[in-house]
Amino acid sequence: MASLTLDQIRLAPKVLLHDHLDGGLRPATVVELADECGYTALPTTDVTKLGGWFRGGAHSGSLVRYLETFSHTVAVMQTPEALARVARECAEDLAADGIVYAEIRFAPELHTENGLSLDAIVEAVLDGLRAGSEGTGLHARVLCTAMRHQARSLEIAELAVRWRDQGVVGFDIAGAEAGNPPTRHLDAFQYLQRANGHFTIHAGEAFGLPSIWEAVQWCNADRLGHGVRIVDDISVDVEGQASLGPLANYVRDTRVPLEMCPSSNVHTGAARSIATHPIGLLRDLRFRVTVNTDNRLMSDVTLSSEFATLVETFGYGWSDIRWFTLNAMKSAFLPFDQRLDLIDDVIKPGFDALAASAPGA
Ligand SMILES: O=c1[nH]cnc2c1ncn2[C@H]1C[C@H](O)[C@@H](CO)O1
Numbered sequence: 331m332a333s334l335t336l337d338q339i340r341l342a343p344k345v346l347l348h349d350h351l352d353g354g355l356r357p358a359t360v361v362e363l364a365d366e367c368g369y370t371a372l373p374t375t376d377v378t379k380l381g382g383w384f385r386g387g388a389h390s391g392s393l394v395r396y397l398e399t400f401s402h403t404v405a406v407m408q409t410p411e412a413l414a415r416v417a418r419e420c421a422e423d424l425a426a427d428g429i430v431y432a433e434i435r436f437a438p439e440l441h442t443e444n445g446l447s448l449d450a451i452v453e454a455v456l457d458g459l460r461a462g463s464e465g466t467g468l469h470a471r472v473l474c475t476a477m478r479h480q481a482r483s484l485e486i487a488e489l490a491v492r493w494r495d496q497g498v499v500g501f502d503i504a505g506a507e508a509g510n511p512p513t514r515h516l517d518a519f520q521y522l523q524r525a526n527g528h529f530t531i532h533a534g535e536a537f538g539l540p541s542i543w544e545a546v547q548w549c550n551a552d553r554l555g556h557g558v559r560i561v562d563d564i565s566v567d568v569e570g571q572a573s574l575g576p577l578a579n580y581v582r583d584t585r586v587p588l589e590m591c592p593s594s595n596v597h598t599g600a601a602r603s604i605a606t607h608p609i610g611l612l613r614d615l616r617f618r619v620t621v622n623t624d625n626r627l628m629s630d631v632t633l634s635s636e637f638a639t640l641v642e643t644f645g646y647g648w649s650d651i652r653w654f655t656l657n658a659m660k661s662a663f664l665p666f667d668q669r670l671d672l673i674d675d676v677i678k679p680g681f682d683a684l685a686a687s688a689p690g691a
Pocket residue numbers: 350351352353393397400404435436437440475504505506532535594624625
């Protein structure tokens with residue numbers, strides 16, 4: 331049977347849980363905003379070349395080098411207008427890709443260079459997302475990220491709780507993983523638990539099982555950002571029989587959602603290739619796997635292109651994309667009744683209609 335095309339996948343009602351606002355700018359917007367705010371350190375102001383530069387810098391095989399490219403996007407996101415524009419365009423781009431629910435994350439503490447307050451930063455992003463989603467099928471929400479090498483996580487967790495009824499649905503920590511374990515921010519995670527808040531933790535990307543173990547067993551993370559290194563606790567024998575260690579069993583048994591970002595993992599060196607990416611094994615073993623973009627600009631992906639790559643590599647069809655999508659919607663930090671409404675009224679009917687009209691695989 332013919333495999334699904336990118337255009338077909340674009341039509342599917344998809345869900346995105348892991349996407350960085352400062353990793354998803356349009357190259358033309360970076361150039362225009364740099365011009366407006368007088369930022370002169372861009373490697374080039376040629377839009378095509380700049381897009382290529384971000385890809386080239388990001389595909390370095392090192393998370394630390396990958397993260398260096400963000401200095402340019404963050405530099406041009408220092409006013410309410412710039413933040414709102416980037417957020418509006420983000421929502422427009424996700425809606426155009428057929429996404430019906432998205433959690434967009436960013437680190438407010440990175441946008442204070444001109445003296446903006448953390449609240450003003452969140453407000454501008456929420457305004458932009460609202461404007462870009464209007465009239466589309468997209469429901470956009472925000473996760474406030476704290477940078478794991480800094481010491482503002484409790485403050486950012488409090489910020490997330492302060493804005494929780496206005497579009498912020500959770501918290502995250504990101505940045506260089508090695509040397510900055512999740513327990514460094516235990517007070518923020520404990521505060522969020524007392525406040526009945528939700529959070530995900532980037533763990534098991536550039537560092538292995540100890541990071542995942544801390545995120546799950548010390549910090550009580552609701553979800554794991556990436557979590558690819560959970561495969562280090564799984565062995566597969568010559569007959570293809572998998573056996574799981576205690577942490578892998580725990581993660582699967584308790585249905586901890588894994589926010590997997592295959593292309594980003596290849597670019598940062600967390601996986602050697604898409605074909606050898608643990609997502610294939612983890613999907614077969616029925617972990618609660620979701621598919622995500624991470625950074626659309628740096629990794630040059632959309633959620634649809636990411637699915638198309640998986641279709642090509644693993645031979646996935648509609649039923650697999652639907653499974654990943656339902657996993658993602660079930661794992662969203664949106665209230666249960668709203669998750670259910672999107673599943674019953676949008677996602678299931680959408681996939682049923684597509685499978686009937688374009689049976690592909
Ligand atoms: O994949 C990632 N791992 C760790 N940190 C990341 C990743 N992608 C983006 N970040 C960082 C860089 C951004 O400036 C920050 C907030 O979005 O999060």
